[in-house]
Amino acid sequence: MTTDDDRDLREHFAALRREEEAGAPAIEGLVARARARTRGEALRLRRPVLVLATAAAVLLVIALLDLHKPPRPFSVPSITEWRSPTDFLLQTPGREVLESLPRFGEGLIPPESNERRTSS
Numbered sequence: 001m002t003t004d005d006d007r008d009l010r011e012h013f014a015a016l017r018r019e020e021e022a023g024a025p026a027i028e029g030l031v032a033r034a035r036a037r038t039r040g041e042a043l044r045l046r047r048p049v050l051v052l053a054t055a056a057a058v059l060l061v062i063a064l065l066d067l068h069k070p071p072r073p074f075s076v077p078s079i080t081e082w083r084s085p086t087d088f089l090l091q092t093p094g095r096e097v098l099e100s101l102p103r104f105g106e107g108l109i110p111p112e113s114n115e116r117r118t119s120s
Helices: 003-023 027-067 095-099 111-119
Strands: none
Touching: none
């Protein structure tokens, strides 16, 4: 690039800068609008804050009033009366075989065949 090219670029950038400055708003106007906007936002935020603070105060009063009530009596079931809510899942088919004790000698040999052996 030559110095003439550099000079042309500087002139083009200067012209673009002047165009942008002409269309840009004044800083005083921007600051005034920003201040007005923050005041408006503060007023808009004040209402929800007041509503939330009032709700919190009401809940606090209710909680404090509830603390002064005597506790409600309730009955605690005995540990021997408690039943598991899933106890039925343990009742499987054939459980009676597992819960009973076997008796040796019974049911293995039919009674009539047992008599024949002893008589001979």
